[in-house]
Amino acid sequence: MHKVSPPLSIKLSIPSEFGYERVVREAVASFARRVGVASERVEDLKTAVSEACLNAIEHGNAQMPGTRVDVNCVWENDVLMVRVLDHGLRRYAGHVAPCIACKVHGEAPPRGMGLYLIAQLVDTCGFESSPDGGNVLYMSMHTRAMA
Amino acid sequence: MLDDDLSVHIREREGVAIIDLIGDVTTFAEEKITGAYNEVSRRGARNILLNFRQNDYIKSAGIAILIGVVTEVNRRNQRLAVSGLSQHFQKIFRMVGLAQYIDIYQDEDEAIRGLTAAMT
Numbered sequence: 155m156h157k158v159s160p161p162l163s164i165k166l167s168i169p170s171e172f173g174y175e176r177v178v179r180e181a182v183a184s185f186a187r188r189v190g191v192a193s194e195r196v197e198d199l200k201t202a203v204s205e206a207c208l209n210a211i212e213h214g215n216a217q218m219p220g221t222r223v224d225v226n227c228v229w230e231n232d233v234l235m236v237r238v239l240d241h242g243l244r245r246y247a248g249h250v251a252p253c254i255a256c257k258v259h260g261e262a263p264p265r266g267m268g269l270y271l272i273a274q275l276v277d278t279c280g281f282e283s284s285p286d287g288g289n290v291l292y293m294s295m296h297t298r299a300m301a
Numbered sequence: 302m303l304d305d306d307l308s309v310h311i312r313e314r315e316g317v318a319i320i321d322l323i324g325d326v327t328t329f330a331e332e333k334i335t336g337a338y339n340e341v342s343r344r345g346a347r348n349i350l351l352n353f354r355q356n357d358y359i360k361s362a363g364i365a366i367l368i369g370v371v372t373e374v375n376r377r378n379q380r381l382a383v384s385g386l387s388q389h390f391q392k393i394f395r396m397v398g399l400a401q402y403i404d405i406y407q408d409e410d411e412a413i414r415g416l417t418a419a420m421t
Binding site: 172176179194197198201204205208252254255257258259260263264265266267268270271274 | 327328358360361362364365366368369371372375387388389393396397398399401402
C-alpha cells in the first residue's frame with residue numbers, strides 16, 4: 155500500500171536582482187536533498203529553479219527595482235512541487251525547442267533557452283494563473299523512482 | 302548582488318590555445334569570454350579549448366555566449382572543444398545541441414590528445 159507522506163514546505167522571497175537566484179538554488183537544493191531527491195536530479199532542479207528565477211527577474215518583473223520573486227516548495231506524496239511567482243509586469247510562456255543551427259548561423263537570437271531547459275530537466279512544468287496577476291511557473295519532480 | 306565570478310586566462314599547450322574559465326558562467330561573462338576568444342584568434346589559433354574549472358553554475362545566458370563563440374569558430378574555420386564540465390553540464394550541452402558543434406572531453410589531457418590527433 156502506498157504510504158502517504160506528510161507535506162513539508164519552505165517559502166522564499168528574494169529581491170528581484172540577478173544573483174539572488176543563487177540563494178534560491180542552494181536553498182531548494184538543500185530542501186530537495188532532505189526530502190530524498192537523488193543527487194543527479196538535484197543538479198537538474200538547481201538549473202531549472204535558477205532559470206525560472208532568472209525569467210521572473212528579467213521578464214516577469216522586468217528588472218523593476220523594488221520588486222520581489224517568491225518561491226514556494228512543497229513536498230507531498232513523493233512529489234516535490236516548486237512554484238516561482240513574479241509580479242507579471244511582462245507575460246512569458248511556452249518552451250520551444252531551440253534550433254541550435256538557427257542560433258549558430260545567426261538566424262535566431264542565441265538566448266531564449268531557459269524554459270526549454272526547465273521543461274527538459276523536471277518531470278512536469280507549466281504556468282498557473284495567479285489572482286494577483288503575476289506569472290506562476292510551477293515545476294515538479296518525483297522524489298523516488300516511478301514504478 | 303554582483304554576479305561576476307568568472308576568471309578567464311589564456312595559455313597554449315601543444316599548439317592548442319587554452320582558455321581557462323574558472324568560476325560561474327553567467328550573463329556577465331560575455332565580455333571576458335569573447336575577449337579571450339578574440340585574443341587567441343588574433344594570435345592565429347586554429348584549435349581552441351575552453352577549459353572549465355570550478356564551474357558550479359552555467360546559465361542559459363552563458364550557453365548563449367558560447368553559441369556566439371561557436372558562430373565565430375565556424376566562420377573562421379577553427380576547431381573548438383570543451384573540457385572539465387560536470388556530468389550535469391555535459392548533459393545540458395547535449396540537450397541544447399551544442400555538442401554538434403563542440404567536442405566534449407572529460408579533462409584537459411584528453412582534450413589535448415583529441416585535438417592534436419586531429420591536427421595530424
